Amino acid sequence: VIPLKHVAISTQDPEASRDFFANVMGWTVAGRVDSRNAKGYYVTDGTINIALLRFKNRPAAGLEFPEGYN
Numbered sequence: 001v002i003p004l005k006h007v008a009i010s011t012q013d014p015e016a017s018r019d020f021f022a023n024v025m026g027w028t029v030a031g032r033v034d035s036r037n038a039k040g041y042y043v044t045d046g047t048i049n050i051a052l053l054r055f056k057n058r059p060a061a062g063l064e065f066p067e068g069y070n
Contacts, residue, residue, distance in 0.1 A: 008051040010061060010070040014040035017052040 011017045018041040021027040030049065031042040037060035040053035054070075055061035061069055 004048065006049045006051070008053055011040070011052050011054055012068075012070050014052050014054050017041070018043060021050065021052070 009017070018029060021043040022029055025045070027043045027045050027050075029041055030044045033040055033042070033051070033053070037057060038053040038055050040051060043050050043052065058065065058067060
């Protein structure tokens with residue numbers, strides 16, 4: 001069995017999502033991303049890492065999803 005270590009979540013408000021994980025769940029902000037494809041944050045509880053991303057274009061989010069998907 002391989003444990004789950006990394007999850008990506010699409011969100012329209014990466015800052016609010018980051019604040020929830022940091023302030024409510026007690027997770028640590030491990031990094032920040034602002035590329036041509038996505039803007040967001042990486043948070044961790046020390047075991048699981050979550051990328052909280054607002055995608056900037058459909059190809060990055062997945063062409064099967066509509067514009068603005070989260």
